[in-house]
Amino acid sequence: MTITPFRSCDVAVIGCGPVGALAANLLGRQGLSVVVLDKAPDHYPLPRAVHLDHEMMRLFQSAGVIDRVLPDMVATDGHLHVGADHGVIRYMGTIGRPRPFGWSNDYFFYQPELEAHLRAAFAASGNISLATGADCFHLESDADGVAVHYRHADGDAGVRARWVIAADGARSDVRRQLGIALDDLGFEEPWLVVDAEVDGPVNFPPLTGVPAGADLQRLSVMMCDPCRPATVVPGRRRHRRWEFMLLPGEDDAVMMHPAQVSALLDPWLQGVPHRIVRAATYRFHGLIARQWQHGRVFLAGDAAHQTPPFFGQGMCHGMRDVANLAWKLAGVVHGGADEAILSTYQVEREPHVRGVIGAAIAAGRYICELDPARAAARDAAIRGEAAARAGETAADLIPAIGDGIVMAGSAGSGERFIQPVLQDGRLLDDLVGQGWRLFVGSQTSHPAILASALPDDGAVSAWLAARDAEAVLVRPDHYVFGTGRPADLLAARDAMIGRKRELAA
Numbered sequence: 022m023t024i025t026p027f028r029s030c031d032v033a034v035i036g037c038g039p040v041g042a043l044a045a046n047l048l049g050r051q052g053l054s055v056v057v058l059d060k061a062p063d064h065y066p067l068p069r070a071v072h073l074d075h076e077m078m079r080l081f082q083s084a085g086v087i088d089r090v091l092p093d094m095v096a097t098d099g100h101l102h103v104g105a106d107h108g109v110i111r112y113m114g115t116i117g118r119p120r121p122f123g124w125s126n127d128y129f130f131y132q133p134e135l136e137a138h139l140r141a142a143f144a145a146s147g148n149i150s151l152a153t154g155a156d157c158f159h160l161e162s163d164a165d166g167v168a169v170h171y172r173h174a175d176g177d178a179g180v181r182a183r184w185v186i187a188a189d190g191a192r193s194d195v196r197r198q199l200g201i202a203l204d205d206l207g208f209e210e211p212w213l214v215v216d217a218e219v220d221g222p223v224n225f226p227p228l229t230g231v232p233a234g235a236d237l238q239r240l241s242v243m244m245c246d247p248c249r250p251a252t253v254v255p256g257r258r259r260h261r262r263w264e265f266m267l268l269p270g271e272d273d274a275v276m277m278h279p280a281q282v283s284a285l286l287d288p289w290l291q292g293v294p295h296r297i298v299r300a301a302t303y304r305f306h307g308l309i310a311r312q313w314q315h316g317r318v319f320l321a322g323d324a325a326h327q328t329p330p331f332f333g334q335g336m337c338h339g340m341r342d343v344a345n346l347a348w349k350l351a352g353v354v355h356g357g358a359d360e361a362i363l364s365t366y367q368v369e370r371e372p373h374v375r376g377v378i379g380a381a382i383a384a385g386r387y388i389c390e391l392d393p394a395r396a397a398a399r400d401a402a403i404r405g406e407a408a409a410r411a412g413e414t415a416a417d418l419i420p421a422i423g424d425g426i427v428m429a430g431s432a433g434s435g436e437r438f439i440q441p442v443l444q445d446g447r448l449l450d451d452l453v454g455q456g457w458r459l460f461v462g463s464q465t466s467h468p469a470i471l472a473s474a475l476p477d478d479g480a481v482s483a484w485l486a487a488r489d490a491e492a493v494l495v496r497p498d499h500y501v502f503g504t505g506r507p508a509d510l511l512a513a514r515d516a517m518i519g520r521k522r523e524l525a526a
């Protein structure tokens with residue numbers, strides 16, 4: 022066995038799934054040196070996630086990878102839930118809805134392609150190195166950093182990092198090594214996931230109550246049918262996803278058998294040429310790690326939490342995690358921020374994740390109802406809430422940040438800040454850049470962006486006016502720090518991040 026000398030870096034990222042790969046790109050873009058370690062020889066070849074929302078698109082912009090990923094993204098029209106009687110019970114449609122964040126609310130994509138694009142961007146960064154076939158088996162922390170020991174084909178090696186992001190997936194070795202327990206939110210249902218390449222539109226049974234203009238071929242359709250709850254999702258290009266709930270007593274191996282899979286797909290694909298790419302069973306559950314930070318080690322992505330995929334948010338949660346960490350780590354390395362800000366990671370992220378996983382579990386409980394009488398009662402109850410739910414989109418599920426580095430109590434604090442499309446077709450972030458941004462309604466002595474001077478058809482001015490705010494300070498991850506007087510906002514921000522040197526506003 023050979024022992025190669027330790028390399029040093031600012032951040033070691035363990036696991037190069039979508040979450041670790043985005044973490045590396047965000048950190049590398051901000052000038053941090055990053056070593057990414059993954060035990061597999063290449064990215065996972067099959068899709069798991071198929072949906073992401075506008076916030077991920079904005080993060081891809083921040084990470085400088087948007088041009089790589091955009092051609093493989095398909096904007097979609099939202100989600101439709103269909104009841105036991107095949108009538109619509111809930112519609113989270115996005116057709117004709119405003120797009121305040123610059124992107125469509127929802128996109129479908131092919132996970133292996135996205136992961137390949139994120140990895141391909143490492144070389145362009147110059148700050149990121151990736152070691153594949155590197156199985157991390159031991160972490161040793163001291164006051165200044167962490168030694169990450171890994172095993173690879175040439176023997177054992179190591180990396181020394183100031184911090185570690187463990188994005189090593191649902192079965193996280195790091196989480197186990199650190200003895201961090203998972204909080205089980207009490208939802209566990211077995212589902213069969215089938216991916217296929219399909220040449221033509223999918224057949225749907227006759228459905229009633231489909232909103233005018235809604236195209237079933239462009240929606241994620243949840244059939245809440247007690248005979249067999251199922252989801253039908255349009256992927257990018259010819260890719261289609263089905264998810265079928267396993268009924269009590271059904272055996273995983275039997276259900277994955279090609280003849281059984283064909284029988285399940287038959288009503289949807291009769292007469293439609295197709296090729297089944299894979300079929301696998303999963304347990305959909307809700308789990309959240311009790312501790313997300315252990316000294317200099319941070320859990321992120323599936324290592325920190327897992328959700329039933331009913332709103333397609335599992336990977337999105339992980340991407341929000343690393344966006345939250347990336348600006349704070351960069352602030353400590355380059356911005357003179359106090360390292361104590363890193364302890365706001367779990368404070369900010371956990372309530373967010375709990376809120377959305379709670380909504381997915383609540384939907385899962387009604388989707389997975391197998392009793393016909395209770396399913397009929399459910400349908401009536403959800404239809405009864407139609408007026409209150411009118412106009413809802415899946416994007417509305419994401420809560421504001423309530424605690425952490427936000428000026429709680431000021432209007433709009435903790436919300437995601439808008440990203441208007443500018444008159445020349447660019448997006449706001451492309452014009453004003455990343456990092457902390459102070460938008461003001463009228464001139465100030467502080468370095469700031471004058472809202473009235475933006476070619477955004479008055480969108481930022483209108484945002485300020487709607488909150489009766491003189492100024493808004495936006496964090497590098499695009500969440501609103503707070504609104505108020507510019508001097509007060511900057512002073513509050515500096516006090517919270519324990520700034521030691523000047524940070525650009």
Ligand SMILES: Cc1cc2nc3c(=O)[nH]c(=O)nc-3n(C[C@H](O)[C@H](O)[C@H](O)COP(=O)(O)OP(=O)(O)OC[C@H]3O[C@@H](n4cnc5c(N)ncnc54)[C@H](O)[C@@H]3O)c2cc1C
Nearest residue numbers: 036038040060069070071072157190322323333335336337
């Ligand atoms: C059926 C299904 C549908 C889903 N649909 C959606 C959806 O539509 N939208 C959405 O947002 N999410 C969805 N998800 C969730 C999403 O797939 C996951 O949240 C996401 O893949 C997790 O990414 P990750 O990077 O945290 O972990 P992973 O993708 O699991 O990556 C972990 C990486 O860590 C590596 N690793 C593990 N151990 C070690 C070690 N010891 N040393 C080095 N490397 C290691 C692994 O090789 C792997 O590459 C879905 C999940 C399923 C199962």
